[in-house]
Amino acid sequence: MAAVQNSLKVALRKRMTEILSSLTPDSIARQSQAVTSKVVLSEAFRQAQRVSIYLSTKDELDTTELIREMLRLEKAVFVPSYQGTKMKMVRLLDMTDYEGLPLTKWNIKQPDFKENREDAFTNGHGIDLFIVPGVAFTRNGNRMGHGMGYYDKYLTQHAAKYPHKKSTIMALALNEQIVSSEELPMEDHDVRLNCVVTENS
Numbered sequence: 001m002a003a004v005q006n007s008l009k010v011a012l013r014k015r016m017t018e019i020l021s022s023l024t025p026d027s028i029a030r031q032s033q034a035v036t037s038k039v040v041l042s043e044a045f046r047q048a049q050r051v052s053i054y055l056s057t058k059d060e061l062d063t064t065e066l067i068r069e070m071l072r073l074e075k076a077v078f079v080p081s082y083q084g085t086k087m088k089m090v091r092l093l094d095m096t097d098y099e100g101l102p103l104t105k106w107n108i109k110q111p112d113f114k115e116n117r118e119d120a121f122t123n124g125h126g127i128d129l130f131i132v133p134g135v136a137f138t139r140n141g142n143r144m145g146h147g148m149g150y151y152d153k154y155l156t157q158h159a160a161k162y163p164h165k166k167s168t169i170m171a172l173a174l175n176e177q178i179v180s181s182e183e184l185p186m187e188d189h190d191v192r193l194n195c196v197v198t199e200n201s
Contacts, residue, residue, distance in 0.1 A: 008183070008184075008185060009144055009147070009185075012135075012136055012144060012179065012183055013135055013136075013146075013147065016135045016136050016176075016177065017135075020059040020060075020174070020176065020177070021059060023059070023174065023176065025058075027174075028059075028060075028061065028174065030199070031061060031174050031198070031199045032061050032062035032065070033065070034199040035061055035172050035173075035197050036066050036069070038197050039131075039170070039197055040069055042170075042195075042197070044129055044168040044170060044194070044195070045129060047128070047129075048075065048128035048129035048168070049075060049128055050075070050078065050120065050125055050126070050127050050129075051070055051077055051078065051130075051131065052078045052079070052080075052089045052120060052127045052129070052130045052131065052132075053066065053067060053070070053078070053131040054131065054132065055067075055079055055080070055101075055108060055110065056133070057106070057107070057108055060174075061172045061173065061174050063131070063172070066172075067092070067095075067098060071092075071094055071095060076091060076118075078090060078091055078092065078118075078120045078127060079092050079110075080110070080150070081110055081111045081112070081115075082104075082110065082113065083113035085148075086113075087150040087151075087153075087154055088113070088119055088121060089120040089121065089127065089154070090111050090117035090119055090120070091117050091118035091120075092111075120158075121157070121158065121161060126158060126161065126162035126165050127158060127165075128165070128167060128168070129167065129170060130151075130155065130167060130168070130169045130170065131170050131171070131172060132151050132155075132169060132171050132193070133145070133151075133171075133172075134146075134173070134177070135177070136178075136179050136184055137171050137173045137177055137178055137179070137184070137193070138178065138179060138181050138184050138196075139178060139196060139201070141192045141193040141194065141196065142181060142184045142185075142186050142190070142192070142193075143171055143184075143190065143191070143192075143193050144184055149189070151191070152189055152190055152191045155169060155191040156189075156191060168194045168195070169191065169193050170193065170194060170196075171193050171196045171197070172196075172197050173197070173198045174198070174199075175198055177198075178196070178198060
């Protein structure tokens with residue numbers, strides 16, 4: 001069964017890569033603006049003091065304005081830093097800090113893994129709201145990532161570390177990233193989303 005699911009995911013990843021690379025910058029910008037407005041008005045966002053958010057690539061819904069708004073509201077913003085198979089969530093101080101982040105070989109901004117920043121896993125507080133990336137999503141909370149399992153692993157470890165925290169897991173999606181449950185089967189290790197925000201939902 002797992003092999004069948006994996007082949008479905010491989011096919012879906014390939015299809016989504018083609019779809020997303022064909023989107024115009026204007027379409028992504030329009031959808032990003034609409035989704036950002038919805039997120040800012042959401043209860044989960046308003047209640048959250050500590051937020052984890054991804055730093056977007058050009059083919060993803062743009063998170064820059066959302067990060068700017070969170071910092072303006074003086075929320076504690078945590079962004080991913082990767083090294084090999086490890087991912088941690090570290091504190092972003094302000095927009096100057098954001099602008100100065102080094103670029104990876106994939107041209108994505110990322111804090112240096114060795115840099116001494118506040119770490120959401122070890123700071124004793126954890127995360128209230130996770131805003132997670134992905135390749136495809138269903139309306140009922142299924143998510144397919146890029147295949148490395150970084151977020152599924154991190155979210156599972158975070159839930160074990162902070163068992164009393166009721167963290168919200170939210171995805172931001174372009175309309176084109178929404179698929180049916182038949183197209184995107186969940187596996188045992190996949191973490192479900194609480195909500196998926198799109199321009200159309």
